Amino acid sequence: MEIDNPTSDWANRWRHPDVYLQRSGPYAVEGYMPGDELTEFIHSDDCKILVVGAGGLGCELLKNLALMGFKDIHVIDMDTIDVSNLNRQFLFRYKDVGKSKAEVASEFIMNRVSGCKVTPFFGKIQDKDEEYYSQFSIIICGLDSVEARRWMNATIIGMYDEEDPSTMKPIVDGGTEGFKGQSRVIIPRNTACYECSLDMQTKPVTFPICTIANTPRLPEHCIQYASLLLWPKSFPETKIDGDDPDHISWLFSEATKRADEFGIRGVTRTLTMGVVKNIIPAIASTNAIVAAATANEAFKLATSCAPIVNNYMMYVGDEGLYTYTFPLEKKPDCPVCGTESVKITISGGWKLQELIDLLLERPGTQLKRPSLRTSTKSLYMQSPKMLEEATRPNLEKLCSELFSSGDTVVVTDANLPISLQLVITFE
Amino acid sequence: MTNSNGPSKEQKYDRQLRLWQAHGQLALEDSKILAINACATVTESLKNLILPGIGSFTILDATITTPQDAGNNFFLDRNSLGKPRGECAVALLNELNPDVAGVHVFEDPSKIIAANSEFFEKFNLVIASQLSQADVNALSNICFSKNIPLMIVRAYGFIGYLRVQTNEHCIVESHPESNLDLRLDSPFKELIEYSDSFNLPALESMDFAHVPYAVILLKSLQEWKSKLCSKHNNALPQTGSDRNAFKDLVRSLKRPGVEDENFEEALVAVFRACSPTTIPLNISAILKESKSKIIAADTPSFWIIARAVANFVDETGYLPLAGIVPDMKADTESFVKLQTIYRDRAHQDALKIHTQASSLVSAAAVATPPNIEEVSRFCKNARNLRIVRTSSIASELTESSNKAAEIGRLAEDLESNIGLYLGLRAVDAFYTANRRFPGFHDQEVESDIGLLKKTVASMLLKMGLSAGLLNDDLIHEIVRAGASELHTMASLMGGICSQEAIKLITAQYVPLNNTFVYNGMKSVGGSFEF
Numbered sequence: 037m038e039i040d041n042p043t044s045d046w047a048n049r050w051r052h053p054d055v056y057l058q059r060s061g062p063y064a065v066e067g068y069m070p071g072d073e074l075t076e077f078i079h080s081d082d083c084k085i086l087v088v089g090a091g092g093l094g095c096e097l098l099k100n101l102a103l104m105g106f107k108d109i110h111v112i113d114m115d116t117i118d119v120s121n122l123n124r125q126f127l128f129r130y131k132d133v134g135k136s137k138a139e140v141a142s143e144f145i146m147n148r149v150s151g152c153k154v155t156p157f158f159g160k161i162q163d164k165d166e167e168y169y170s171q172f173s174i175i176i177c178g179l180d181s182v183e184a185r186r187w188m189n190a191t192i193i194g195m196y197d198e199e200d201p202s203t204m205k206p207i208v209d210g211g212t213e214g215f216k217g218q219s220r221v222i223i224p225r226n227t228a229c230y231e232c233s234l235d236m237q238t239k240p241v242t243f244p245i246c247t248i249a250n251t252p253r254l255p256e257h258c259i260q261y262a263s264l265l266l267w268p269k270s271f272p273e274t275k276i277d278g279d280d281p282d283h284i285s286w287l288f289s290e291a292t293k294r295a296d297e298f299g300i301r302g303v304t305r306t307l308t309m310g311v312v313k314n315i316i317p318a319i320a321s322t323n324a325i326v327a328a329a330t331a332n333e334a335f336k337l338a339t340s341c342a343p344i345v346n347n348y349m350m351y352v353g354d355e356g357l358y359t360y361t362f363p364l365e366k367k368p369d370c371p372v373c374g375t376e377s378v379k380i381t382i383s384g385g386w387k388l389q390e391l392i393d394l395l396l397e398r399p400g401t402q403l404k405r406p407s408l409r410t411s412t413k414s415l416y417m418q419s420p421k422m423l424e425e426a427t428r429p430n431l432e433k434l435c436s437e438l439f440s441s442g443d444t445v446v447v448t449d450a451n452l453p454i455s456l457q458l459v460i461t462f463e
Numbered sequence: 464m465t466n467s468n469g470p471s472k473e474q475k476y477d478r479q480l481r482l483w484q485a486h487g488q489l490a491l492e493d494s495k496i497l498a499i500n501a502c503a504t505v506t507e508s509l510k511n512l513i514l515p516g517i518g519s520f521t522i523l524d525a526t527i528t529t530p531q532d533a534g535n536n537f538f539l540d541r542n543s544l545g546k547p548r549g550e551c552a553v554a555l556l557n558e559l560n561p562d563v564a565g566v567h568v569f570e571d572p573s574k575i576i577a578a579n580s581e582f583f584e585k586f587n588l589v590i591a592s593q594l595s596q597a598d599v600n601a602l603s604n605i606c607f608s609k610n611i612p613l614m615i616v617r618a619y620g621f622i623g624y625l626r627v628q629t630n631e632h633c634i635v636e637s638h639p640e641s642n643l644d645l646r647l648d649s650p651f652k653e654l655i656e657y658s659d660s661f662n663l664p665a666l667e668s669m670d671f672a673h674v675p676y677a678v679i680l681l682k683s684l685q686e687w688k689s690k691l692c693s694k695h696n697n698a699l700p701q702t703g704s705d706r707n708a709f710k711d712l713v714r715s716l717k718r719p720g721v722e723d724e725n726f727e728e729a730l731v732a733v734f735r736a737c738s739p740t741t742i743p744l745n746i747s748a749i750l751k752e753s754k755s756k757i758i759a760a761d762t763p764s765f766w767i768i769a770r771a772v773a774n775f776v777d778e779t780g781y782l783p784l785a786g787i788v789p790d791m792k793a794d795t796e797s798f799v800k801l802q803t804i805y806r807d808r809a810h811q812d813a814l815k816i817h818t819q820a821s822s823l824v825s826a827a828a829v830a831t832p833p834n835i836e837e838v839s840r841f842c843k844n845a846r847n848l849r850i851v852r853t854s855s856i857a858s859e860l861t862e863s864s865n866k867a868a869e870i871g872r873l874a875e876d877l878e879s880n881i882g883l884y885l886g887l888r889a890v891d892a893f894y895t896a897n898r899r900f901p902g903f904h905d906q907e908v909e910s911d912i913g914l915l916k917k918t919v920a921s922m923l924l925k926m927g928l929s930a931g932l933l934n935d936d937l938i939h940e941i942v943r944a945g946a947s948e949l950h951t952m953a954s955l956m957g958g959i960c961s962q963e964a965i966k967l968i969t970a971q972y973v974p975l976n977n978t979f980v981y982n983g984m985k986s987v988g989g990s991f992e993f
Contacts, residue, residue: 046541048530055947056620059908062936063984096954099537103503103950119470120477123514126559130469150541214482215962215972219986251673253798254790299799306473310481317481320511321965324958332951332983342621345986353962354638357975359988 045151050075053105056341065340074339081108083338086172088112088161088188090137092318093178093210095127096327098141101176102149104335109145110155110172112164113138118279124320161188166195170203174334177209178327180316182237183404183451185209189222189230190372190453196224206337210330214317215354217326220347220364221333224373227347228364231372231454235399240314255295255302259311262290278313287312325351371401377444377457384436384462388415391435391460395447405450410439418450436462469561472516479515487636487969488516492562494968496520497583499572499591499602501552503536503948504618507957508590510538512964513559520556520563521586524549525571535950573598580605588964590614596860596891603628603856612967615856616960618952619890620944622883623981625960626993627974628856629967633765634849635841636971642847644785645805647680647736648699651784653804658682663716672722673794675801676729680736683713683729699737706737725792742782749848750776758827768833768841769848771819775812783812783842813839853977859993860888866993867926873991874932880980880989882933886941889919889933900946911942940984952983 057074064070077083085106087097090113101109115137117128127144128137138156145154157164161184169175175192179185189207197203207222209230222229247253248260267276267287277283288308295303309315329349336342348364368376378401382391388408395403408415415438416430417423430438439445441462448455472488473480480488494517498505501524509520526532528543528551536552543551549567557565572591575582576598583589583605591602592615599615606613610630617624646654658681661674687700687709700709710733717726742750753769756762776782786809788802817838824832833841841848859866873881893901893915901911901918915938920930959979966974978991 046530046533046544049534051531052535052947052949055902055945056943056949058905059902059943059945061940061943063940100951100954103535103537119474122470122475122560123477123479123516126510126514129558130561133470148537148540251794253793253795298795300795301802306477306480309477315478315481318478319482319965320514321958321962324507324511324954325962326958328951328955328958329986332949332955333986335949335951336984342984349986349988351988353959353972355973357959357963357979357988357990359981361985361987 050105053078053335057339061342063342065343068340070341075105078105078338079107082173084108084110084172085334085338086110086112086169086175087178088175088184089178089180090127090141090156091115091121091178091180092124092212092320092323093327093330094137095125095141096323097176097178097210097331098127098145098154099149100328100331101334102145102152102154104331106338107152108155109152110157111138111142112157112159112161113141114158114160124318124323126320161191166191169205170195172205174337175205175207176330176334177207178330179209179211182234182402185211185230186234186452186454193222193224193229193373194453198225208330208333208337210326212318212322212326214319215322216350216352217322218348218350219326219329219333219345220349221337221344222347228366229370229373232367232370232374233348233364234402237399237402239399252294252298252300255291255300255304255307256311258294258298258300258303259287259291259308261294262287262308263312266290276312278309284309284312322351322353325353367400371447371454371456377459379459379461381461381463382435384434384441386435387432388435388438389431392416392431401447401456403447403449403456404452407448407450408445410443410445415439415445435460472562476516483965483969483971487971490969491965492516492518494518494588495586496964497523497586497589499523499589500526500593501536501538501548501567502532502593503950503953504616504957504960505590505592506536506538506552506556507954508616508960508964509556509565509957510559511958511961513556513563513565515965516560516562517968518563520565522549522553522565522567523570523572523575524552524567525569535948535953537950576601576605580609583611584609586611588612588614588967590616590960590964592616596888596895600857600860603860607855607857613856614960614964616956617887618948618956619887620941620947620949621952621983622887622941622944623952623956623959623979623983623988624884624887625956625963625975625979626856626859627963627967627977628853629851629974630853632851632967632970632974633763634851634970634973635765635844637844637847637849637973638971639847641789642785642787642844643735643789644740644782644787644846645677645736646740646781646784647677647684648739649781650681651808653808654681657801657804658685668718668721670794671718672725673792673797674725675793675797676725676732676791677788677801678797679713679716679726679729680732683709683716684736687712699739701737701739706733709733709737728791740781742776743846746782746846746848749850758823758829760828760830762827762829764831764833764837765841767820767823767829768816768838770823771816771838772841772845774819775816782845783816784809785843785846786810786812787843809842810839813842816842849973851974851976854993867928870926870993871928871932874928878987880982880987881991882937883982884978884980884991885919885923885933886937889915889922889938890941890946892922893918902942902945904945908942908945912939915942949983952981955981955983 058070060068060070087094090111116134117132127141132140136158138158142154142156192205192207195203210219248257252258288305291303333344336344346363349361352358368374369378395401395406405418407417414427416427445458447458498509501522526548528548533539533543538552538555547569553565553567612629615626658678661678700706717723750773753766753773756766786805788805817835820833901915902908919933923930923932963974966972976992978993981988
C-alpha cells in the first residue's frame with residue numbers, strides 16, 4: 037500500500053466499482069469491454085463530468101461521482117450558502133453561510149476523497165459557452181428551476197452535430213419536491229428531451245389579482261396583497277429580497293394587518309416566507325435517492341457496464357414507496373429536438389398580442405419573452421430597443437393583417453436558446 | 464430557539480418543517496437510533512437522519528476499516544485504514560449536525576444479538592446491513608418481541624433491498640392528497656342556517672357570483688330532497704342518471720349573464736357532494752379494534768383517542784368533523800363565516816372526544832393523557848388514519864412458510880424484481896454454506912456460477928417452487944456482482960431507508976409495507992408485501 041502519497045490510490049480502494057469494470061456479464065451493453073483500460077478511463081481527465089448545481093442534489097452528486105471513481109469533476113452554481121440549506125446540503129457547515137456553494141463543495145470533496153479534482157465555477161450557466169460545455173463527457177443536472185433546465189437542455193442539444201459523434205453529450209437530470217422526485221437520461225435527438233416533457237410540469241398556483249385586491253379568502257391572498265400591491269407602492273425603488281429578514285418582517289406584518297381586517301386566519305412568518313420565495317419543501321433523504329439514481333445512470337453511461345434507464349424514473353415516497361420507470365416519448369414538434377413544426381389554429385380576428393399571450397400560457401411552449409417573425413418580416417421583436425419600438429404597434433394589429441393562414445411564424449425567446457417553427461392556420 | 468453558536472432550528476430546518484411540522488420534528492429529536500455495521504449503505508442512511516436532526520445514534524460494529532471499506536464510504540477515508548470502522552464513521556458523521564450526538568460500540572453484532580437482547584431496548588429504531596441470514600433471523604425475533612421497528616437494508620452490486628418490520632405502526636397524519644369532509648349530504652344545524660341565510664334570487668349580481676359552491680350544493684340538495692322526495696325516496700342522487708338530473712338542477716339556479724365560476728366549482732364537486740358521508744371500512748375496523756383493548760397505563764394515545772372516537776360514533780353516527788373548508792370562489796365574509804362554522808363544529812366535536820378520552824384514562828391511571836391538541840389532530844384526520852403491521856422477517860425466512868407460494872406466484876412475472884429478491888436469498892444461503900459470497904474472487908467467478916445455480920435450485924425446491932424460476936443470466940449477474948457495494952447503490956438504498964425511517968419516527972406519512980427491491984441495471988423498483 038502506498039499510503040505516503042496523498043493523491044495516489046491505495047490497493048483495493050476501487051474494488052467495488054472495479055468488480056463491474058473488470059468483469060462482463062449478460063446484462064452489460066453489447067460490445068462492453070471490461071478491463072484496466074476502462075478503469076483508467078474513468079479515473080482520467082478523458083472522462084470529465086459536469087455537475088450543474090451544487091445544492092441539495094449537487095452535493096450528493098459530487099460525493100457519488102467521486103466515490104465511483106470519477107476524478108475530474110466540474111461544478112457550476114451561482115448561489116451562496118444559506119442557513120436553510122444545512123438540513124440537506126451536507127458539504128456545508130454553519131461557518132460557510134454566505135460563501136459560494138460551488139467553491140465550498142469542491143473543496144470539501146477534494147479534502148475527503150483524495151485524488152479527486154473538482155473544479156468549481158461560481159456563476160451562471162449562461163456565462164459559459166459551447167466551447168466550455170463541449171469538454172465534458174456527461175452533463176448532470178441537479179437544478180431547481182424550470183428555466184435553468186430548459187436553457188441547459190436546449191444548449192446541449194443545440195451543440196449536437198449528427199456528423200460529429202463527439203458533440204453528443206448525454207444529460208442526466210434529477211429533480212425533487214418534498215417526498216417526490218425523478219431522474220432521467222436525455223440522449224440528444226434520440227430520447228425525449230426536457231422541452232418535450234415541459235407540459236408535465238405542474239404550474240405554480242397563481243391567484244387572480246382582483247381576489248387579492250378585493251375579496252381575499254386565504255392567508256396567501258393577504259401575503260400577496262402585501263408583496264404584490266403594497267410593497268411596490270411603499271418601496272418603488274427596491275425589489276423584495278426573500279432572504280432579507282427585514283423584508284420578510286415587513287411583509288409579514290402588513291399581511292397580518294390585512295388578515296386581521298378581514299378576519300382571515302393562518303398568516304405566519306413561515307407561510308409568508310414560503311409564498312414570497314415560492315419555497316418547495318426539501319429533505320436530505322429524497323435528495324439522496326434521486327441523486328444516487330442519477331449518478332448511477334452517469335456511471336453506466338460512462339462505462340456501458342450495464343444498460344441505462346429507459347428513460348425516466350419517478351419516485352413517490354409519501355404513501356408507501358412507489359417508483360415508476362417508463363420511456364417518455366419524443367415530441368416530433370419539440371422546439372428543441374423535434375424536426376416538425378408546431379401547428380396551431382387561431383382566429384384570424386386575434387390581435388398579435390393575443391397570439392403572444394397564448395404562447396406564454398400554452399403548457400407545451402411556456403415562453404417568457406417571445407419574438408416573432410415570418411420568413412419576410414419581423415412581427416414583434418423583444419430586442420434591440422429600436423426594433424422593439426418599431427414592431428410594438430403590430431401587437432394591436434390583427435394576425436390576419438400581418439400574415440396569411442398557413443404561414444410559418446418563427447418564434448425565438450430572449451431567455452432560451454430555442455427557435456420554434458409555428459404553422460398558424462386561421463379558423 | 465436561537466443559540467449563540469448556531470442558527471435557530473426554525474431557520475435550519477425550515478424546508479423540512481413544512482413537511483412534518485414542529486411536532487414531527489420533536490419526535491425526530493426524541494429518537495435514538497441503532498445502526499448495525501458501518502458500511503456505506505448504513506452511513507448513508509445515518510447521514511440523511513442526522514441532517515434533519517434525530518436525537519442520537521449508536522453504531523454497533525467490530526470491524527477494522529479495510530481498503531475497500533474506505534473506498535466506497537464518504538464517512539471513512541484513508542486515515543481510517545486499520546482503525547475501528549465504527550469509531551471512524553461516528554467521528555465524521557458527528558460533523559454533520561452539532562445537534563446530534565453519535566457514539567460507537569466496538570462489539571460483534573452477532574454476539575450481542577445472540578447473548579444480550581436487552582442491549583436493543585435503549586433504541587426506538589434499528590437499522591442493519593451486512594448481517595448473516597441467521598443474525599437477521601434472530602434480530603428480527605428480538606425486535607418483534609420488544610416492539611422496536613427494524614429495517615434491513617442492503618446494496619449488493621446493482622441490487623438494492625430494504626425490508627421494514629414493525630409490529631404495529633399507527634398513523635394519525637397520513638397526509639392524503641385531499642381531506643374533504645363537508646357533510647353537504649347531511650348538514651348540521653349551523654350549516655343549514657348558514658345556507659338559508661342566502662336568498663339567491665334577491666342577491667345583486669356581484670354577490671350572486673360570490674355565493675360559495677357549498678351553498679349552491681346545499682340548496683340544490685335541499686330542493687332535490689324536498690321536491691323529488693317521493694320519486695327519489697329522499698335519497699342522494701347517486702346513479703348516473705340521477706346525477707345528471709341533479710346537475711341540471713344545479714345549472715337551473717344559475718343567473719344568465721352573471722359570472723358562473725362558483726357554479727362551475729359546484730358542478731365539479733357534485734360527485735363528492737352526492738356521496739353519502741360514511742365511515743370508511745378501514746376506519747370502522749380501527750374503531751372496532753379500539754373497543755377490544757383494555758386501557759392501561761401504557762396504552763398509546765392513539766388507541767385511547769380511537770376508543771373515545773368510537774364512543775362518539777356510537778352516539779352520533781358520524782366521525783368527528785375535520786373542520787377544513789377547501790378554497791372556493793366566495794367573497795371574504797361568506798368564506799370566513801363558512802370556515803368559522805366548520806371550525807367551531809370541529810372544535811366542539813374534539814372537545815367532546817377529549818372529555819371522553821379523559822374519563823377513559825382517569826380510570827386507568829395513564830401517566831400522560833392525550834391533550835386537546837393531540838385529540839384535535841386525531842379528529843381532523845379521523846377519516847385518514849392508517850395502521851401498518853408487517854409480518855416478521857423471521858416468518859418470511861422460514862422456507863416452508865406460506866409466503867413461498869405467494870413468492871412463486873410473483874416470480875412468474877419475469878419483469879418483476881422478485882427474481883432479484885430470490886437471488887439475494889440464494890446469495891445468503893451460499894455464504895452460509897461456503898463462508899464467502901459468490902464471485903468474491905475473480906478467479907472463482909466461473910465456478911461460482913455453477914455453484915450458485917445449485918444453491919438456487921435447492922433453495923427453490925425447499926420453498927416448494929420450480930427450480931428453474933431464476934434465469935441463468937440473472938444468476939450470472941449476481942455472481943458478477945461479487946458482493947460489491949457500489950456507492951451509488953449504497954446511497955440510493957441509504958436514501959430510501961432513511962426516508963422510511965423518518966416516516967416511522969414521526970408517525971407521519973405512510974411507510975413501506977414491507978419490502979422494496981431495486982434493479983439498478985434497469986433502474987426499476989418494486990414493492991412487495993411478504
